[in-house]
Amino acid sequence: MDERQFFIEKPEQRQSNYQCPRCRRANDYQVRWVRRTKKSQVPSGASERDRKLFDKVRDHLFRIDDDLTCKTCGKRFEIPSHQALVFLEELEGLPKDDE
Numbered sequence: 001m002d003e004r005q006f007f008i009e010k011p012e013q014r015q016s017n018y019q020c021p022r023c024r025r026a027n028d029y030q031v032r033w034v035r036r037t038k039k040s041q042v043p044s045g046a047s048e049r050d051r052k053l054f055d056k057v058r059d060h061l062f063r064i065d066d067d068l069t070c071k072t073c074g075k076r077f078e079i080p081s082h083q084a085l086v087f088l089e090e091l092e093g094l095p096k097d098d099e
Helices: 048-056
Strands: 007-019 026-038 060-063 067-069 076-078 085-087
Antiparallel strands (some): 007 026, 026 060, 060 085
16 A cells, blocks of 8 residues: 555645855755654554554655745755754744744
8 A cells, every 4th residue: 555545645835945055145945844744543454564553654754846946036946955854843833934
């Protein structure tokens, strides 16, 4: 069974501040993410191995965008990849985007 069947996927955009490596200017950018929320129960047709895997999976965000275009110089640059996947429990306690 594919792991994606354990989740409800919802696209979202989050604002982040990045510095262009060429012109060295920092700007805020809208970055696309997919929020994966664990379903309330195991999908039908799951084997015993799938049930064990379902118990271990956690809610998370993963980043879709890998590149951004600088708002100042217009050159494309790569988003640092150290944060391409974020577990939602790590976001708790951080300020929300609405605030």
